[in-house]
Amino acid sequence: MEFVGNYAKPNTKATYQxxxxxxxSGLGGIIGNSAGGIILEYKGAPFLYLVLCLLCTAASCLFLVMQQGKFTRADVERAAG
Structure with a gap:
C-alpha cells in the first residue's frame, strides 16, 4: 500500500490503492494458485519448486535493481547505529 501511495498523485491515490x-489479493491469488496446480499436475513437484525458485530469484534481482541508488552509505551507517 505504501509503495503505491508514494508513486500515485494525491487525486488518484485511492484508485491506485x-x-x-x-x-x-484477488487476481494474483487466483492466477498463482491455478498456475501452480497446473504445473504440479503436469510436471511434478520438483519442477514446480524450480519455477518458484526462479521467480523468487528474479523478484530479488528486480528489487535490488530498483533499490540501487536509493540509499547512500551515510544512510546505512545512520541506520546501523
Whole structure:
C-alpha cells in the first residue's frame, strides 16, 4: 500500500490503492494458485519448486535493481547505529 501511495498523485491515490489490493489479493491469488496446480499436475513437484525458485530469484534481482541508488552509505551507517 505504501509503495503505491508514494508513486500515485494525491487525486488518484485511492484508485491506485484499490487496484493494487484487487490485483495482489484477488487476481494474483487466483492466477498463482491455478498456475501452480497446473504445473504440479503436469510436471511434478520438483519442477514446480524450480519455477518458484526462479521467480523468487528474479523478484530479488528486480528489487535490488530498483533499490540501487536509493540509499547512500551515510544512510546505512545512520541506520546501523
Amino acid at each position: 484499490t487496484i493494487f489490493v484487487a490485483v495482489s
